[in-house]
Amino acid sequence: MKSAIVFIAALLALSFVTVRAEGAEPKNVIFMIGDGMGVNHVTLTRTVAEELNMDKFPYGGIVTTYSMDSLITDSAAAGTALATGYKTNNGIISQTPDGKKLKTSLEAAKEAGKSTGLVTTTRITHATPAVFATHIDDRDNENEIAEQLLMAGVDVLLGGGLRHFLPAGEGKREDSLNLVSEFINAGYTFVDDREGLFAADSSPLLGLFTMSYMNYELDREEEEPSIAEMTEKAIELLSRNEEGFFLMVEGGRIDHAAHANDAASVVAETIAFDDAVGKALDFAREDGETLVVVTADHSTGGLTLGSGAEQWYNYEPLKSISISFESFAPLLNGQNTEELFEIYFGISPGEEEIKRIDEAVKTGDLYTIESAIAQVVSARTNIVFTTTQHDGGAVPIFSYGVGAESFSGFMDNTDVGAVIKEMAVHREEKSMIDRVLDRIRG
Numbered sequence: 002m003k004s005a006i007v008f009i010a011a012l013l014a015l016s017f018v019t020v021r022a023e024g025a026e027p028k029n030v031i032f033m034i035g036d037g038m039g040v041n042h043v044t045l046t047r048t049v050a051e052e053l054n055m056d057k058f059p060y061g062g063i064v065t066t067y068s069m070d071s072l073i074t075d076s077a078a079a080g081t082a083l084a085t086g087y088k089t090n091n092g093i094i095s096q097t098p099d100g101k102k103l104k105t106s107l108e109a110a111k112e113a114g115k116s117t118g119l120v121t122t123t124r125i126t127h128a129t130p131a132v133f134a135t136h137i138d139d140r141d142n143e144n145e146i147a148e149q150l151l152m153a154g155v156d157v158l159l160g161g162g163l164r165h166f167l168p169a170g171e172g173k174r175e176d177s178l179n180l181v182s183e184f185i186n187a188g189y190t191f192v193d194d195r196e197g198l199f200a201a202d203s204s205p206l207l208g209l210f211t212m213s214y215m216n217y218e219l220d221r222e223e224e225e226p227s228i229a230e231m232t233e234k235a236i237e238l239l240s241r242n243e244e245g246f247f248l249m250v251e252g253g254r255i256d257h258a259a260h261a262n263d264a265a266s267v268v269a270e271t272i273a274f275d276d277a278v279g280k281a282l283d284f285a286r287e288d289g290e291t292l293v294v295v296t297a298d299h300s301t302g303g304l305t306l307g308s309g310a311e312q313w314y315n316y317e318p319l320k321s322i323s324i325s326f327e328s329f330a331p332l333l334n335g336q337n338t339e340e341l342f343e344i345y346f347g348i349s350p351g352e353e354e355i356k357r358i359d360e361a362v363k364t365g366d367l368y369t370i371e372s373a374i375a376q377v378v379s380a381r382t383n384i385v386f387t388t389t390q391h392d393g394g395a396v397p398i399f400s401y402g403v404g405a406e407s408f409s410g411f412m413d414n415t416d417v418g419a420v421i422k423e424m425a426v427h428r429e430e431k432s433m434i435d436r437v438l439d440r441i442r443g
């Protein structure tokens with residue numbers, strides 16, 4: 002009996018010392034995902050911006066992204082790996098291909114008594130936010146995802162996607178359910194503009210600022226909050242919980258810009274995301290008990306810095322572009338192409354280029370028009386995209402704060418997800434006995 006007590010006491014001391022020494026259990030976790038943000042996307046943005054908050058992180062590495070059924074993942078499968086630690090097939094949200102639900106880091110944090118939040122510049126029902134709080138076999142079923150978000154009880158939800166919360170006729174729902182009313186009935190404050198966000202002083206909070214995606218940073222309206230502003234508000238509200246919090250922030254439109262082969266928007270979106278990273282870093286530095294991990298779910302567009310026989314690229318022309326391809330394309334009508342390029346791009350296109358653009362405009366197909374615009378820009382930058390889809394490249398990871406050393410070197414996305422999930426549950430919350438048992442079981 003006596004020796005058993007000594008043994009347990011020794012184990013307690015050992016476990017306590019080890020936990021303290023490693024300092025590996027953060028109170029708060031801020032997980033930031035640049036959708037589609039491959040290594041070259043960050044490299045190009047760093048070249049333009051000169052300094053990135055991501056570069057101030059002491060640990061970094063490279064992450065593989067392939068899914069269970071493809072070397073090139075989509076955001077659902079990649080997000081599932083990052084949220085749960087398990088691979089699945091493309092298109093599936095946080096469950097196995099045969100339908101078994103996979104517990105997410107956000108769910109684990111909530112069970113541990115922490116506050117939770119999801120922030121995105123896409124629809125809040127889009128794959129990356131969805132994988133943290135919902136489970137479904139088809140990412141495109143966003144109406145169902147919106148319903149599951151209500152059941153999930155996430156404390157702060159900020160982004161676009163109002164159309165999946167409004168009854169038939171007002172948005173994309175086919176039933177009479179008004180989910181905004183349901184969230185309000187469940188105790189949520191609802192806001193739909195920047196001013197409302199700033200005024201919000203309690204959670205749970207639902208902020209849906211656009212019907213679909215939020216606007217690209219280059220096109221952002223005055224009444225739409227930036228990703229940095231949403232991140233700051235989420236941290237402000239979630240950090241009131243003494244048990245800690247788990248927050249996921251997605252820079253969701255880096256991916257869309259790369260799909261559109263729009264290099265200027267890739268840069269603008271990545272800078273906006275990096276501003277949000279700065280807000281997380283400021284909080285973590287002050288707080289001292291927070292882990293911040295920044296990574297991507299996959300790389301998009303096969304972004305190439307320098308193409309062809311000559312070895313050069315020039316980012317300067319990107320700095321004069323003041324509109325996204327998505328907003329620019331509808332302005333083109335086959336008559337004032339030259340003038341519009343001068344106004345919005347600071348570029349004077351040649352005769353051949355104008356002809357090619359006008360021909361693309363005649364097709365009325367957005368992708369064809371965007372790809373013609375991309376050619377005009379690439380001719381001046383030698384920055385090119387090799388695909389309008391995702392590519393198989395590895396993505397970067399950066400980490401700061403308590404437990405940050407666990408995210409360095411070469412990792413698979415399931416390793417990142419598994420460690421985040423472990424860290425989302427603060428070990429101090431476990432009883433001493435649980436800790437001893439953990440150690441005995443290895």
Ligand SMILES: [Zn+2]
Pocket residue numbers: 037076256257260301391
């Ligand atoms: Zn994508």
